[in-house]
Amino acid sequence: MEAMNQASSFVRSNIPTSSSRREITRASIHMPKITTTNLGILAPKYIASNLNLVHEEMHKFSRITSKNPSRENPDRQVMEKLFLILEEVSDRVEMHKNIGEQRNNWNTLLLTSINTITLSAATMAGIAAAVSGAPSQVLKLASGFMYLAATGFLVIMNKIQPSQLAEEQRNAARLFKQLETEIKTKIAISNPTHSDVNEAMKKVLALDRAYPLPLLGVMLEKFPAKVRPAIWWPEKQRSPAKPQIYKHKNGWSVELEEEMREIIRVLEVKDKADYLRLGEKALKLNKALAIAGPILTGLGAIGSAFLASHNSWAMVLGVMGGAMASVVNTVQHGGQVGMVFEMYRSNAGFFKMMQDSIESNLEEISRENGEVFEMKVALQLGRSLSELRDVAAASSSKPGCSDIEEFASKLF
Incomplete structure (x- = not known):
């Protein structure tokens, strides 16, 4: 649900007003306009893209923690x-x-x-x-x-x-x-x-x-009196x-x-x-x-x-x-x-x-x-x-x- 809310807010933030549409038209970088006619087509794409990103990140995290469960809470x-x-x-x-x-x-x-x-x-x-x-x-x-x-x-x-x-x-x-x-x-x-x-x-x-x-x-x-190699590492006890x-x-x-x-x-x-x-x-x-x-x-x-x-x-x-x-x-x-x-x-x-x-x-x-x-x-x-x-x-x-x-x- 949190991912759906984020995706919805993302879509709402990207719906331009009439004044912003005029600014976009004048801009040197031409961006596609989002209107009420194509909003129904673009919104599902934005939602699906964000949901896929969330699922991918969750999958990565679960894969890491499954390999090393104690890594999440080290001593x-x-x-x-x-x-x-x-x-x-x-x-x-x-x-x-x-x-x-x-x-x-x-x-x-x-x-x-x-x-x-x-x-x-x-x-x-x-x-x-x-x-x-x-x-x-x-x-x-x-x-x-x-x-x-x-x-x-x-x-x-x-x-x-x-x-x-x-x-x-x-x-x-x-x-x-x-x-x-x-x-x-x-x-x-x-x-x-x-x-x-x-x-x-x-x-x-x-x-x-x-x-x-x-x-x-x-x-x-x-x-x-005699040249010996420099020793800078601790001696290990070998088994x-x-x-x-x-x-x-x-x-x-x-x-x-x-x-x-x-x-x-x-x-x-x-x-x-x-x-x-x-x-x-x-x-x-x-x-x-x-x-x-x-x-x-x-x-x-x-x-x-x-x-x-x-x-x-x-x-x-x-x-x-x-x-x-x-x-x-x-x-x-x-x-x-x-x-x-x-x-x-x-x-x-x-x-x-x-x-x-x-x-x-x-x-x-x-x-x-x-x-x-x-x-x-x-x-x-x-x-x-x-x-x-x-x-x-x-x-x-x-x-x-x-x-x-x-x-x-x-x-x-």
Whole structure:
């Protein structure tokens, strides 16, 4: 009846008066006139159209609620907790984004300031070596003071590695954004439970541990003894599945399981191992540059202190020490070697996360749909399904680790 009333009101609202008919006639858009002669023909059409729309929407709603009856009335407490977590995750996205920009500015400003101080000190040392008397003494003291200041700033900058800090915050902002989207999707299309709340909490805390915001006490080690992949996901408790029961179900097959095992093998021996190797090289380079910079500015300070004696070695140290320190500082922080190391470490962590995800689906009773999971793995590696299967087939034909030629990922 409500739909009939709506349709009737719609028809009445569309019956034009004599004045409105005159306006319609003058309008540039020509609309058909509704008169008393054809009203009896058009009214049933309008009513039927609206009734069909109402029935269609009711049918859609009944179809959704029949598939998931509890979706209409989800647990209010669970939804409140998920919305609370979602709010905190959104806040963390902004925090990491803003702090990442701030720390990137640190890198630029400190690099410019230290290079300016160092080159000014080297210039003063050169002028002091060429003159004598009171001006020489003043320039020598100024040069030595600036070298000492540059050395102190360099030690602090090499300790915190601003470019690496900025990369950590960029990664954290991206991963928190990904978690935010995941929670929104879960709220929109599923019926969340307490286990979903606990899982979201664990992911937030794992990301907080992997990418801490403070510098004092909890800052990540910038020069670790051994390069390890970044870990930003919570460890799952696995419940081993029974292969003879769970194979050939939920989109899984023997061939798909073998394909996933070969992908794990390629990720382990090629992709992850390669980025860990590159990370080791970047770490060694960063260590060497972090030691060389303060040493060179310190030598420049020593050279400046002995300029009054007109020793040639003092002049060489005072001038060349500053020039070489500026070059080293530019290579290290201008080239953002710390950021490169963090990028390699994060890439290795991404491949380890993929390994854990595949192993979890192979070993646990509760699996994702096999076809959907295969597509997700292919997209994460930047490949089509056929290319992913070709990589697995090439790996299975070469049992030796050193025989594998192609990397699993085409993204990076």
